[in-house]
Amino acid sequence: xxxxTAGQFKTxxxxxxxxxxxxxxxxxxGFILVLAFVVFPMTANEFAFKALLTPVLIYALxxxxxxxxTGYAGQLSLGTGAFMGVGAxxxxxxxxxxxxLNILIAIGLSGFFSAAVGVAFxxxxxRIKGFYLAIATLAAQFFLVWLFEKWAWLYNxxxxxxxxxxxxxxxxxxxxxxxxxxxxxxxxxxxxxxLVTCFAINITRGRIGRIWKSVRDMDIAAELVGxxxxxxxxxxxxxxxxxxxxxxxxxxxLWRGAAEPNLFDIPLSFRVLFIAIIGGLGSILGNYLGxxxxxxxxxxxxxxPATFGxxxxxxxxxxxxxxxxxxxxxxxxxxxxxxxARFWEIIREKLIMWPFPH
Amino acid sequence: MNLxxxxxxxxxxxxxxxxxxxxxxxxxxxxxxxxxxxxxxxFVLIYKSSRIFNFAQGIMVVFAALTLVGLYEKGVPALLALxxxxxxxxxxxxxxxxxVLRPLVNQPDIIxxxxxxxxxxxxxxxxxxxxxGENKVMITEQLFIPTGSFTFEPFGGFVSIEQKxxxxxxxxxxxxxxxxxxxxxxxMGRAIRALGDDHQAALSVGISLxxxxxxxxxxxxxxxxATGIVWGARAGVSFALEVIAFKALPVLMLxxLESVPGAIIGGLAIGILEKxxxxxxxxxxxxxxxxxxxxxxxxxxxxxxxxQGLFGEKIIERV
Numbered sequence: 001x002x003x004x005t006a007g008q009f010k011t012x013x014x015x016x017x018x019x020x021x022x023x024x025x026x027x028x029x030g031f032i033l034v035l036a037f038v039v040f041p042m043t044a045n046e047f048a049f050k051a052l053l054t055p056v057l058i059y060a061l062x063x064x065x066x067x068x069x070t071g072y073a074g075q076l077s078l079g080t081g082a083f084m085g086v087g088a089x090x091x092x093x094x095x096x097x098x099x100x101l102n103i104l105i106a107i108g109l110s111g112f113f114s115a116a117v118g119v120a121f122x123x124x125x126x127r128i129k130g131f132y133l134a135i136a137t138l139a140a141q142f143f144l145v146w147l148f149e150k151w152a153w154l155y156n157x158x159x160x161x162x163x164x165x166x167x168x169x170x171x172x173x174x175x176x177x178x179x180x181x182x183x184x185x186x187x188x189x190x191x192x193x194x195l196v197t198c199f200a201i202n203i204t205r206g207r208i209g210r211i212w213k214s215v216r217d218m219d220i221a222a223e224l225v226g227x228x229x230x231x232x233x234x235x236x237x238x239x240x241x242x243x244x245x246x247x248x249x250x251x252x253x254l255w256r257g258a259a260e261p262n263l264f265d266i267p268l269s270f271r272v273l274f275i276a277i278i279g280g281l282g283s284i285l286g287n288y289l290g291x292x293x294x295x296x297x298x299x300x301x302x303x304x305p306a307t308f309g310x311x312x313x314x315x316x317x318x319x320x321x322x323x324x325x326x327x328x329x330x331x332x333x334x335x336x337x338x339x340x341a342r343f344w345e346i347i348r349e350k351l352i353m354w355p356f357p358h
Numbered sequence: 359m360n361l362x363x364x365x366x367x368x369x370x371x372x373x374x375x376x377x378x379x380x381x382x383x384x385x386x387x388x389x390x391x392x393x394x395x396x397x398x399x400x401f402v403l404i405y406k407s408s409r410i411f412n413f414a415q416g417i418m419v420v421f422a423a424l425t426l427v428g429l430y431e432k433g434v435p436a437l438l439a440l441x442x443x444x445x446x447x448x449x450x451x452x453x454x455x456x457x458v459l460r461p462l463v464n465q466p467d468i469i470x471x472x473x474x475x476x477x478x479x480x481x482x483x484x485x486x487x488x489x490x491g492e493n494k495v496m497i498t499e500q501l502f503i504p505t506g507s508f509t510f511e512p513f514g515g516f517v518s519i520e521q522k523x524x525x526x527x528x529x530x531x532x533x534x535x536x537x538x539x540x541x542x543x544x545x546m547g548r549a550i551r552a553l554g555d556d557h558q559a560a561l562s563v564g565i566s567l568x569x570x571x572x573x574x575x576x577x578x579x580x581x582x583x584a585t586g587i588v589w590g591a592r593a594g595v596s597f598a599l600e601v602i603a604f605k606a607l608p609v610l611m612l613x614x615l616e617s618v619p620g621a622i623i624g625g626l627a628i629g630i631l632e633k634x635x636x637x638x639x640x641x642x643x644x645x646x647x648x649x650x651x652x653x654x655x656x657x658x659x660x661x662x663x664x665x666q667g668l669f670g671e672k673i674i675e676r677v
Contacts, residue, residue: 323483329476
């Protein structure tokens with residue numbers, strides 16, 4: 001009744017190709033944006049920003065980058081964490097060499113470094129496929145993390161071997177570093193994420209996106225109909241690593257505030273992969289749903305026993321957390337292998353039919 | 359010039375200047391290689407029979423070793439703890455088949471792969487809750503594994519070989535020989551290989567998929583226990599052991615995902631080469647700790663020339 005497509009006629013190709021062919025979709029998105037831009041910032045406290053809202057956005061962005069590579073172009077990658085690291089270290093070095101640089105520009109530029117590294121490690125994908133490629137991306141993961149540790153220039157010959165984010169101001173307001181307020185950081189991240197998501201939606205539904213999808217579904221067939229596989233795969237690696245690199249820079253500069261090389265180790269790669277797969281491969285919305293689940297779950301598990309008055313040690317909570325997340329991953333894969341985004345599609349179809357299913 | 363000499367001349371001078379040290383390095387590499395080969399073997403068996411890329415093999419090693427030590431600490435005699443651990447691994451195999459694999463039959467490879475990562479996380483959490491996270495000592499003496507060491511002096515030098523390493527190598531060789539015999543001569547073994555060749559053909563001649571899967575995961579569990587005992591005797595038993603699972607991945611790439619001889623040869627090659635590289639090139643030139651990535655980069659380079667690994671099945675693509 002509320003959500004119906006009947007009566008919305010398309011009279012031109014432009015209308016048919018519009019971003020929101022159904023009016024209600026646009027309203028829904030508007031509602032979500034109002035929530036994100038107005039309602040959450042007004043109601044959330046410092047803890048909610050730091051522990052929930054900002055990490056959800058950053059993880060969703062990283063998963064979006066991975067999803068472009070794995071979900072749209074079909075190239076499985078296990079090196080996401082290291083590419084996030086490349087973005088973070090590139091941003092750090094850019095801001096060290098050019099301290100006057102606007103942080104927004106620095107983050108935008110740092111993505112290009114991770115894109116270059118991503119293309120270099122994507123070259124083997126032209127010959128190696130499937131799980132062999134997945135293991136090959138692990139080479140990037142281990143090599144890059146080793147490099148972050150051994151190449152002292154990257155962390156300015158710091159004795160601790162870690163990078164510390166200095167206080168960075170933009171238009172007179174501190175956005176990064178110890179003095180920045182969480183709400184400012186949240187708005188900064190939200191703007192970047194919204195911008196990149198808009199770009200990703202449009203690139204995946206356009207010509208390049210369709211090329212990627214055809215390569216994913218069967219690369220030999222794609223080659224036979226005249227698609228240049230090299231261009232298609234490498235462009236997927238470049239775009240994906242660019243987004244992942246930006247998310248890595250945000251991850252360190254706008255959220256963590258400091259980073260050691262082992263932060264970018266394999267657990268981070270897997271966390272992003274979980275988000276992409278539980279959210280749904282080949283879907284933009286899914287990344288957000290997956291990120292909400294994966295970020296919120298530990299927080300809920302951490303606070304739930306206390307509210308019921310069950311005493312639980314913090315290490316016990318951590319182990320339980322690992323165990324429950326493992327179990328949930330299996331459960332979600334069994335219940336809906338296409339991810340959370342598929343649930344929304346099902347709900348949407350039901351809504352269109354409702355209340356007269358026949 | 360200094361760099362070129364450091365890469366091409368100096369390492370070889372070092373090698374031939376101190377042949378006893380070279381032998382020691384080779385032996386250490388060989389022992390590590392045997393362990394990599396064992397883990398890779400667990401992967402290969404499961405991949406061959408079910409096309410599942412089993413990421414949980416590494417955690418199964420830890421879990422098996424922890425169960426063994428944990429049972430012993432609870433007061434079970436060592437020789438009883440061993441069969442009990444095998445029972446636990448069997449139950450684990452049944453549970454994984456029932457709960458995880460059966461509902462996921464016919465899903466894309468990546469979903470099954472993710473499910474094994476889910477199993478990994480579950481086992482890590484579960485194991486830490488039951489056994490605790492601290493480092494434990496493997497019960498080597500109680501299992502009658504000798505602990506002394508042989509020394510001998512070739513070329514006027516000094517080489518020391520630990521008896522438990524020797525036991526490990528002999529044990530691994532026996533295990534692999536038994537496994538090959540089982541796969542080639544027994545009825546069950548043939549069924550596993552048939553399933554690996556063609557699922558539907560195997561099903562149509564009456565081979566039960568679920569029985570074979572349980573069997574294969576159980577064999578992987580036995581291999582995991584053997585690996586866990588050997589590796590635990592060298593480095594103690596804790597969850598840090600799971601990183602060795604990552605070491606098995608380049609072995610698989612090098613040897614081919616579905617080849618048993620490939621896993622063994624690949625494991626030995628990577629064990630020896632990474633030790634040599636670390637000692638003679640990594641430490642003097644790159645600041646050490648190259649063992650984390652050398653195997654991957656090496657396997658990647660080999661793969662560029664042979665995309666299916668050295669012994670993998672030739673990839674034939676049809677539209």
